[in-house]
Amino acid sequence: MIASPRPPGFRPALVAAAACAALSAFAATPPASEPAPAESPARTFGTIALFPMVNMTGRAADLAPVEAEFRDAAVRGGLPLLDADALEWFFTERRVRYTAGVSRSVAESLRMLTGAQAVLIPTLDLWDPGEPPRVGISCRLVSTEPDPRVLWMETVVLAGDEHPGFFDLNVEYDAGYLLLRAVDQMVGALLGARSPLPAAKEDSKPPPKFRPKRLYVSEDRPGEPGRPVRIAVVPFTNRSNRRGAGELVLLQTVQHLLDLPNVEILEPGTIRQLLLDLRIIPARGVTLAQADSLLKLLGADLVISGTVFEYGDAQQSWTSRVEMSVLGIDAARRKVAFSAFLGGSADEGIRFFDIGRLRSGVSLSGALIDGMLQEALQFRDDPDRR
Amino acid sequence: METLRGRRTGFVNLTLITLLAVNAGCAARSGADTTFYDGTMDFSLVRTVAVLPFANLTSQQAAGERVRDVFITALQAEGTVYVLPPGEIARGMSRTPIAIPAQPSAEEAVAFAKTVGADAIITGTLLEYGEARSGAASGNFISVSAKVLEAQTGRVVWSAVATKGGVGAGERLFGGGGKPMNDVTLDAVQELIRQLMG
Numbered sequence: 195m196i197a198s199p200r201p202p203g204f205r206p207a208l209v210a211a212a213a214c215a216a217l218s219a220f221a222a223t224p225p226a227s228e229p230a231p232a233e234s235p236a237r238t239f240g241t242i243a244l245f246p247m248v249n250m251t252g253r254a255a256d257l258a259p260v261e262a263e264f265r266d267a268a269v270r271g272g273l274p275l276l277d278a279d280a281l282e283w284f285f286t287e288r289r290v291r292y293t294a295g296v297s298r299s300v301a302e303s304l305r306m307l308t309g310a311q312a313v314l315i316p317t318l319d320l321w322d323p324g325e326p327p328r329v330g331i332s333c334r335l336v337s338t339e340p341d342p343r344v345l346w347m348e349t350v351v352l353a354g355d356e357h358p359g360f361f362d363l364n365v366e367y368d369a370g371y372l373l374l375r376a377v378d379q380m381v382g383a384l385l386g387a388r389s390p391l392p393a394a395k396e397d398s399k400p401p402p403k404f405r406p407k408r409l410y411v412s413e414d415r416p417g418e419p420g421r422p423v424r425i426a427v428v429p430f431t432n433r434s435n436r437r438g439a440g441e442l443v444l445l446q447t448v449q450h451l452l453d454l455p456n457v458e459i460l461e462p463g464t465i466r467q468l469l470l471d472l473r474i475i476p477a478r479g480v481t482l483a484q485a486d487s488l489l490k491l492l493g494a495d496l497v498i499s500g501t502v503f504e505y506g507d508a509q510q511s512w513t514s515r516v517e518m519s520v521l522g523i524d525a526a527r528r529k530v531a532f533s534a535f536l537g538g539s540a541d542e543g544i545r546f547f548d549i550g551r552l553r554s555g556v557s558l559s560g561a562l563i564d565g566m567l568q569e570a571l572q573f574r575d576d577p578d579r580r
Numbered sequence: 581m582e583t584l585r586g587r588r589t590g591f592v593n594l595t596l597i598t599l600l601a602v603n604a605g606c607a608a609r610s611g612a613d614t615t616f617y618d619g620t621m622d623f624s625l626v627r628t629v630a631v632l633p634f635a636n637l638t639s640q641q642a643a644g645e646r647v648r649d650v651f652i653t654a655l656q657a658e659g660t661v662y663v664l665p666p667g668e669i670a671r672g673m674s675r676t677p678i679a680i681p682a683q684p685s686a687e688e689a690v691a692f693a694k695t696v697g698a699d700a701i702i703t704g705t706l707l708e709y710g711e712a713r714s715g716a717a718s719g720n721f722i723s724v725s726a727k728v729l730e731a732q733t734g735r736v737v738w739s740a741v742a743t744k745g746g747v748g749a750g751e752r753l754f755g756g757g758g759k760p761m762n763d764v765t766l767d768a769v770q771e772l773i774r775q776l777m778g
Contacts, residue, residue: 407650407762407763407766408650408653408654408657408766409653409657410653410656410657410659433642433645433646476667478666478667478670479665479666479667479669479670480665480667481665481667481668481670481671482665482667482668482671483671484667499667501645501649503642503645503649515760517646519649519650519652519653521665521666523665529662530656530662530663530665533652533653533656533657533663533665534653535649535650535653535654535762535766537760537762539760
């Protein structure tokens with residue numbers, strides 16, 4: 195199944211050089227409020243621990259070959275990955291069972307015992323081997339600092355009929371091949387990442403296609419001026435029929451938050467561990483007391499939560515539909531910072547020959563969240579906003 | 581001459597009957613809205629409101645929660661009142677239980693409003709939510725009612741019903757499934773808020 199030719203233009207030497215440069219940038223990342231040092235600690239940057247792939251498809255999927263291909267592609271590209279046996283030993287030694295995130299204790303012990311300075315967590319978001327097939331992979335890079343932060347995140351979603359061509363001659367029916375292309379694209383994106391600093395992406399995005407149906411944004415900017423806004427995203431309540439939609443939307447929110455300027459995203463695994471420690475289950479939304487706890491213990495200025503009502507991703511339904519609400523609480527002010535209701539279908543705004551139609555619910559929910567965040571959160575330290 | 585006049589009268593009658601029939605066919609689109617408004621209540625004093633979970637009288641699971649969420653966001657987006665976050669409402673209900681959230685007693689409403697620090701409480705009931713069919717045509721429709729209870733006395737000071745969607749002339753003539761459910765929901769919620777603010 196996993197025997198893919200490299201995409202055209204894939205040059206190992208160049209990629210290795212780019213990887214070293216990218217890793218240097220990651221290692222050299224100072225706290226966002228400080229200027230970058232001239233002599234970066236890039237040379238001291240060690241290894242990256244590639245965690246097992248997380249299945250978020252809501253259905254059974256054989257992850258082992260995908261994981262193997264991911265590891266091979268990363269090694270080919272020159273990423274200094276931690277040895278798989280060493281990682282396995284660490285999981286056993288520290289009795290780590292949850293590998294979809296990184297808690298503070300896991301980050302600290304991983305750094306101490308294995309020397310890994312970052313963790314790479316891949317997730318399989320979509321696996322639909324139907325005709326035509328659709329696949330989706332996400333990956334995030336988390337630092338193993340005492341206060342783990344999400345440094346980079348990317349999602350690749352591919353559909354067999356994305357570019358059908360004349361008479362459907364270009365439709366791809368091999369799901370395995372599509373998955374390999376997704377893995378290659380993901381590794382390429384990782385190696386091509388220049389800087390994990392969110393400010394680097396400022397103003398580089400086109401205007402969003404999807405806008406929230408209703409949106410409220412408070413006039414007060416969360417956090418203190420002159421300092422990045424620290425954002426904690428807690429798991430979304432899932433009321434849809436799609437298993438794991440809450441976690442999937444959480445990760446998509448994290449990914450699109452990274453595109454915003456002046457923000458610092460807390461690692462979801464750290465938040466999960468804190469909620470477990472405090473015996474908090476935000477099943478019906480985050481309370482102000484819970485936001486207080488996240489502010490005190492993690493320094494979160496803004497706590498984002500929400501509810502997913504509909505997450506249609508079935509191949510048979512032809513067009514995917516997603517509906518959700520998102521709420522942001524300004525933890526210090528104990529007030530709602532923003533509130534939004536999002537909804538849409540994958541064929542929205544399509545007029546001719548399906549041009550521009552999104553092929554999956556994963557793409558649609560990502561586009562909805564992106565549109566909402568671009569409108570609701572723009573922390574540019576504008577004094578007029580306060 | 582007499583015959584011609586008679587024909588004209590017949591034509592006018594036929595036109596009137598046709599117009600009435602078309603009007604009756606489209607009646608479900610706009611919805612007959614009913615509003616109660618307490619003239620002695622000064623709504624400008626209401627700064628913070630708590631929206632309790634809506635009762636769901638339909639067969640659609642989580643529809644009440646969905647409509648309530650839309651209502652909260654739309655009301656908040658108006659910018660005239662501050663709406664307490666849903667988590668805070670859940671916390672308040674665990675401290676000051678309300679037997680039937682859609683129908684709190686005056687005492688329950690007063691105690692709850694004090695717990696969460698609200699000036700008014702909004703309750704709601706989802707009456708209809710789904711797809712209406714008429715022959716080959718279909719369309720999504722919704723019917724929702726809401727009430728505002730004053731925090732100090734627990735009495736109802738505003739009440740309204742809004743119905744939107746359904747099968748209209750367009751669906752009958754050209755087919756199609758009408759507007760998507762979330763658009764119909766937004767229309768109904770916006771209608772309620774318009775009545776409340778107006």
